Structures are given as C-alpha cells and as structure tokens.
Amino acid sequence: MNEKLAIVSELPEGFYDFEPDQILALFPTPTLIQLSGDKSPPIFVSILLHGNEYSGLKSVQALLKKYTNGLPRSMYLFVGNVTATALGLRVIPGQTDYNRCWPGTGMAANDETEMMQTVFDFVTRKPLFAAIDVHNNSGLNPHYAGITTVTDENQHLAAMFNHIGLVFTRPKGVSTMAFDHICPAAILECARPGDELGIQHATELLDALLHMDHFPNRPVPAHDLQLVRTLATLNIPDQVSIDFDLSSQADLLFQQDFDHLNFTEIKTHDVFAHTRVDRPLEITNQLGEDVTDELIRVEDGRIYLNKTLMPAMITMDEAIIRQDCLCHLLVDYHLETLDNR
Ligand SMILES: [Zn+2]
Structure with a gap:
C-alpha cells in the first residue's frame, strides 16, 4: 500500500453529511486538515485509523457543523485509513494497521510508519493542547477512554468521557502513546460503530476541549474515575x-x-x-x-x-x-x- 498523505487547510465540500462509504470522493488519500480557530494551542484529533470505526467521523461532523462560522480553538484533524473506510474494513488484508505504526512502534520502517511520522512531526512543531484518537470496538462495551500514562491531565481527559478509564501499555505504535509527553492524550473507545451515546460523548468531549483554557490543576476525584x-x-x-x-x-x-x-x-x-x-x-x-x-x-x-x-x-x-x-x-x-x- 503506498498512499500519499495530503495536507490541506479546509474541509472538503460536503464534509458535514457524507457517509463512510463515500469517503474516497472527499478524501482520496489519508488527509491532515489544519483548521484555525480563536484559541491556541490546537487539539489534534485522529479518526478512522481503523476504517470501519466511523463514530469518530460522525462526531467531528457534528462538532464542526456547529462551528461553520469559526472554531473556538484551532484543530488538526487527521482522516486516516480512507481506503479501508470505503470498504467498511478495519484494515485491508495485507495493509499496515494505522494504529500500530506511530512513532514508538517496533515495526520496521514502511510507507505507513513514514506517513505517521510526517503527521506527528507536522502537528508537534508547536505545542498541542490535547491529542484525541477516536475508535470503536465490538461487543456490548460501554464507551471509555484509554490512556497510556497515568497523569492528572490524562485522567481528567478520561473522566470527561466516562467514569471508567483503561490504562494500557500494549500494543506499541498506537497514536495515544506517541503523543504522551507531548500533550494530554487519550483514545476514545466509543462502543460499537454508530452507537449514538458514544458519538455524543465524543462530540461533547471534543467540544469541551475547544473551549477549555487549561486542564484543572488538581487530581481527579476518585469517585469521578475508576482506572482499570x-x-x-x-x-x-x-x-x-x-x-x-x-x-x-x-x-x-x-x-x-x-x-x-x-x-x-x-x-x-x-x-x-x-x-x-x-x-x-x-x-x-x-x-x-x-x-x-x-x-x-x-x-x-x-x-x-x-x-x-x-x-x-x-x-x-x-x-x-x-x-x-x-x-x-x-x-x-x-x-x-x-x-x-
Ligand atoms: Zn480501533
């Protein structure tokens, strides 16, 4: 797979309402979109690193539709595995998993590790406010955030999403781990693809990040977050x-x-x-x-x-x-x- 990264500064026509299977008409290749807003530093949001996990797309569509007249904060949006999305697959057989090839991966260098390095280098040239990677899983799970380092800020992020947070250190090469030590970072597991509650909570979390001035500088109260x-x-x-x-x-x-x-x-x-x-x-x-x-x-x-x-x-x-x-x-x-x- 040799897909070229596009870097643009505008949303394509028809962004707010398209369905995942139409994605190649708007995003023929993986695309990093740089959107400027009132506040900085920007947030980094990645969606569709797994092609069939489209709740992230739905939540950024809802979020950005709300701010057609201007974003409260600058934002980078990375639209990941567009070819797998078009086919409704997590990853195309034989293709590199887009959430295993970020800086810190143990994987040998290939087109995908280079693409994620390019995205990472581009968005970390200046400080970031937070990095959020939106996913889904299968089965009857509640929505929850995953964090790879237990800091107060990461726990705040997790608690903003749900009262349960998962700490994980494997697999390597996931986006959240790459952004740790750069800014607060979390992966949002929004239950099954299309689950309305998961989409709504992801949208609300992103919306809150667009408005916040800073993370609270106190620990998360124990009853607000059960870390597992x-x-x-x-x-x-x-x-x-x-x-x-x-x-x-x-x-x-x-x-x-x-x-x-x-x-x-x-x-x-x-x-x-x-x-x-x-x-x-x-x-x-x-x-x-x-x-x-x-x-x-x-x-x-x-x-x-x-x-x-x-x-x-x-x-x-x-x-x-x-x-x-x-x-x-x-x-x-x-x-x-x-x-x-
Ligand atoms: Zn996933």
Whole structure:
C-alpha cells in the first residue's frame, strides 16, 4: 500500500453529511486538515485509523457543523485509513494497521510508519493542547477512554468521557502513546460503530476541549474515575466445546447474556461459568505467562474467580473467540497486580 498523505487547510465540500462509504470522493488519500480557530494551542484529533470505526467521523461532523462560522480553538484533524473506510474494513488484508505504526512502534520502517511520522512531526512543531484518537470496538462495551500514562491531565481527559478509564501499555505504535509527553492524550473507545451515546460523548468531549483554557490543576476525584488495567487474557483451548446456553451439553457453558458482564465486577463467590472438564480455560497475563490456576478455581463444575476482576471486550462469536480470545480480565489500576510480583 503506498498512499500519499495530503495536507490541506479546509474541509472538503460536503464534509458535514457524507457517509463512510463515500469517503474516497472527499478524501482520496489519508488527509491532515489544519483548521484555525480563536484559541491556541490546537487539539489534534485522529479518526478512522481503523476504517470501519466511523463514530469518530460522525462526531467531528457534528462538532464542526456547529462551528461553520469559526472554531473556538484551532484543530488538526487527521482522516486516516480512507481506503479501508470505503470498504467498511478495519484494515485491508495485507495493509499496515494505522494504529500500530506511530512513532514508538517496533515495526520496521514502511510507507505507513513514514506517513505517521510526517503527521506527528507536522502537528508537534508547536505545542498541542490535547491529542484525541477516536475508535470503536465490538461487543456490548460501554464507551471509555484509554490512556497510556497515568497523569492528572490524562485522567481528567478520561473522566470527561466516562467514569471508567483503561490504562494500557500494549500494543506499541498506537497514536495515544506517541503523543504522551507531548500533550494530554487519550483514545476514545466509543462502543460499537454508530452507537449514538458514544458519538455524543465524543462530540461533547471534543467540544469541551475547544473551549477549555487549561486542564484543572488538581487530581481527579476518585469517585469521578475508576482506572482499570488489563491483568490477563482469557482463552478457551481448541478441544473444549463452548456454548452460551446453560442447558447445552457443551464442555464449557456461559450464561446467555454473558456480554452484559462487560466492565462489571465479578466477585470471588460469583459463578463465572460452568464446566464439565477439568481445564476449560487458559488464562495468560500481560507477559504471556499462564496464570490460570492463580486466577480461577473449579468447584463442582462451577468456575469462580480467585480475585475480584472485571471482564471486558467479551465476544460471544465463536470464530473470534478461537482466533483471538473470549475476553480480557481487568483489575483496578491502583491494586497490586500479578505482573508486579
Ligand atoms: Zn480501533
């Protein structure tokens, strides 16, 4: 893929109302748009780094439509993977993932790493107020912000979006990590693509950033933000059959609405799942080490967690479970974790 970056200073005709599948008519290539407004420093907003995650497009369309007579603050808008967007794909098979190739990536240099370096260098020539990267995920997740460094400003950003924030340090090469230490930076996970509440909250957050003079210089009150981090990833061995129906005869059974447990705390006496086999799950920590026996126990065919954890990014699609994982298990960021042993 050899796509040329365009750098422009105006929104194309028809920007406010076009649909993602029409994107190539307005943005034939990835485009950085420099929009001037009353206040500086500008914010940097990236959308469509994953082509099918179009809530960011909807939110900047709503935001910028409001300010056709002038923006309260200058803004850079980076419209990322336009070819994947046109096809409704996260990334085109064989193409570099646009959110793995930012400065700090471990990836060998290629056209995409060079493009993101160019964007990064361009927008960081002068100070930035904040950097926001807008995404979606699958499954029944609430909207939440992800931050890669736990600073007061990043926590303010996360709390402005929702009362839960995820701290992550992997994968490398994500936009949010590149902007850390430059300005407050967060990734907004706006629930499923098109989810109205996610779009609305992203729009409101961006709107607030256009108006703010500075971030509050006090810590975020604890009740305004629960910070969590990924402790472990939960996989199901290939030979273990699964079903999301407790009356089924499969080896491993979850309740029918298992994905409603996303971001809810599962206590040590709550039944997590039911099993007919001895080792129905494989749980690995962030270092890839097996922590199954530390984290779960099986009693009379019932699976319990050994510590209070929060499942997140649950998928109930068996193909995705087999390829990727069933879910991640999150833990309160401020608590001692297995990785710190
Ligand atoms: Zn994404």
